[in-house]
Amino acid sequence: MSKTSIPDRVKNRLWGKAAGRCQYEGCNEPLWMDSLTQWEFNAAYIAHIIADSPNGPRGHETLSEKLAKDISNLMLMCDKHHRLIDREDVEGHPVERLVDMKKKHELRVEMVTSIGEDRKSHVLFYGANIGEHSSPVHWERTTPAMLPQRYPAEKPAIELSIMNSPFRDHQELYWTMESENLRNQFLDKVKRRLELGDIQHLSVFALAPQPLLIELGRLLSDICPADVYQLHREPSDWKWQDDPEGFEYIVEKPEIIHKKVALNLSLSATIDNQRILNTLGDDVSIWNVTIPSPYNDYLKSSNQLRKIRKVFRELLNNIKLVHGHDNIIHVFPAVPVSVAIELGRVWMPKADLPLSLFDEKDGFHHAFTIGERIQLKEVVR
Numbered sequence: 001m002s003k004t005s006i007p008d009r010v011k012n013r014l015w016g017k018a019a020g021r022c023q024y025e026g027c028n029e030p031l032w033m034d035s036l037t038q039w040e041f042n043a044a045y046i047a048h049i050i051a052d053s054p055n056g057p058r059g060h061e062t063l064s065e066k067l068a069k070d071i072s073n074l075m076l077m078c079d080k081h082h083r084l085i086d087r088e089d090v091e092g093h094p095v096e097r098l099v100d101m102k103k104k105h106e107l108r109v110e111m112v113t114s115i116g117e118d119r120k121s122h123v124l125f126y127g128a129n130i131g132e133h134s135s136p137v138h139w140e141r142t143t144p145a146m147l148p149q150r151y152p153a154e155k156p157a158i159e160l161s162i163m164n165s166p167f168r169d170h171q172e173l174y175w176t177m178e179s180e181n182l183r184n185q186f187l188d189k190v191k192r193r194l195e196l197g198d199i200q201h202l203s204v205f206a207l208a209p210q211p212l213l214i215e216l217g218r219l220l221s222d223i224c225p226a227d228v229y230q231l232h233r234e235p236s237d238w239k240w241q242d243d244p245e246g247f248e249y250i251v252e253k254p255e256i257i258h259k260k261v262a263l264n265l266s267l268s269a270t271i272d273n274q275r276i277l278n279t280l281g282d283d284v285s286i287w288n289v290t291i292p293s294p295y296n297d298y299l300k301s302s303n304q305l306r307k308i309r310k311v312f313r314e315l316l317n318n319i320k321l322v323h324g325h326d327n328i329i330h331v332f333p334a335v336p337v338s339v340a341i342e343l344g345r346v347w348m349p350k351a352d353l354p355l356s357l358f359d360e361k362d363g364f365h366h367a368f369t370i371g372e373r374i375q376l377k378e379v380v381r
Contacts, residue, residue: 004052004068014046014074019113023105024081031078045082047075049098057090058098075102111148121150121201121227123157124190126216128178128208137161142205145229145238150203157205160185160216175367178212186219194224202226205238210333210340211357211367217344218370226345228305230338233297243301249311250292254285261323262330263315265343266290267298267308269334276332279364284330287319299336308339312346320353330356332364347371 022029022044029035031044051059052068067073075098077085085093123146125137143152162181193199204226206213220226229238262276262284273286289311291298299305319329333340347355347370354371358364 004048006046006069006074010069010071010074011046013071014076015044017071017106017109018076019109020044021076021105021109022078022081023075023102024077024085025101025104027078027081028105029078031076043078045077045079047077047082047085049073049075049095049102051086057086058093058095112151115148115151119150120153121146121203122153122193122199123155124160124202124204124206125157126160126182126204126206126208126212128161128182128212137205137207142229142238143203145240146203146227150201150227152203153199153201158189160189175211178208179215179368182212182215183219186216190219199224204228204341205231206337206341207231208337209359209367210335211359213337213340214331214333214344214347214355214357215368215370217341218347218349220341220345222345227302228338228341228345230299230305230336232300240302241300243303247291247304247307249308250288250290251311251315252288252290254287256285257322258283258285259323259327260284260330261319261327262286262332263319264288264290265331265333265335265339266294267335267339268294268296270294271332271334275364276330279332279358280330285323287315289315294334296336299339305338305342309342309346312343316347316352323353325353328354328356328369330358332358332360334360344370 020030020032021027022031032042033040034043048056048068049058050063050067050073051057052064053059054061054064056064085098123139123143125142127137137157139155139157142157146152160182162178190199190202202220202224204216204220206216208216217228229240231238232241260280260283262280264271264273264276264286266288267290270290273288276286277284289308316329320327331343333343335343349371352371354369356369357367359367
């Protein structure tokens with residue numbers, strides 16, 4: 001137990017640096033209230049990294065007295081972690097480990113609180129069942145990816161999902177129910193607020209089959225500024241990583257030009273062109289967008305996402321120029337979540353050809369079409 005009386009001015013500074021939260025790694029518990037009852041009171045303990053007595057936890061002959069009231073040697077902690085570092089597991093909490101905890105916590109607080117008012121963003125979640133798996137998107141896992149460029153404008157997030165949906169993507173009704181729900185929820189929860197000027201920026205986190213993600217992108221469009229995030233496998237989080245050097249997308253044009261046109265997006269996996277021919281027939285021209293070695297975790301940086309937007313914009317223009325204005329593009333996507341959304345965002349309803357979207361489930365099946373402004377007979381086997 002500490003024998004030192006810490007001056008109020010030091011306590012106040014420590015509370016400020018810790019933002020009133022436990023500084024033990026992974027805790028971050030608010031110390032101004034009881035987490036169960038929500039009753040407000042001071043639940044904080046001030047812990048010494050180097051004990052204020054040479055005989056205390058991590059005590060030192062000279063530094064204990066010298067640093068007894070020094071803020072660099074003090075941490076704000078909850079009761080649980082104060083007892084853990086000073087009684088239950090002293091050996092597991094050497095000075096170096098505690099100093100690192102304090103440094104990281106205070107750096108995070110400083111970084112977050114320095115974000116300007118103009119950097120707020122409304123968080124948008126969308127999830128839909130993929131196969132037998134539901135796709136929930138959680139606040140605690142997603143929003144840290146926004147920092148330090150953005151911070152949440154409000155909590156909870158704007159939720160567009162059908163919660164506990166019984167429909168699965170092998171059912172025909174699934175596409176009707178999910179697409180209609182997505183449009184209605186977007187109209188009710190997002191579009192009206194955009195029109196009122198209540199929403200200035202969106203941060204988008206989604207997990208769903210790719211046709212629905214493209215439709216989400218179409219609804220978002222480029223009218224409202226938005227950051228679209230990607231769930232990575234390694235490490236498993238939503239935070240953008242460093243940009244890979246020398247990365248480029250590959251666009252392959254068809255050798256023979258038919259009236260019917262397909263777009264093969266082989267980025268997170270490779271789609272054999274023959275599978276598209278088996279679905280649409282042999283009289284189809286296939287445009288390919290790929291990378292040297294497609295795999296499901298290739299997308300690491302926001303710059304890679306910006307590049308694919310440019311590729312899509314040029315590609316949609318070129319396909320219309322080559323295949324005519326009275327046509328439709330059959331889209332076969334194997335792409336990351338954020339890429340699917342960005343395809344929908346760059347697509348322009350008045351300028352681009354309609355997109356007939358396919359989903360892979362024991363073979364390719366037509367899901368739905370966006371932009372059906374012309375009457376065409378699709379040949380789908």
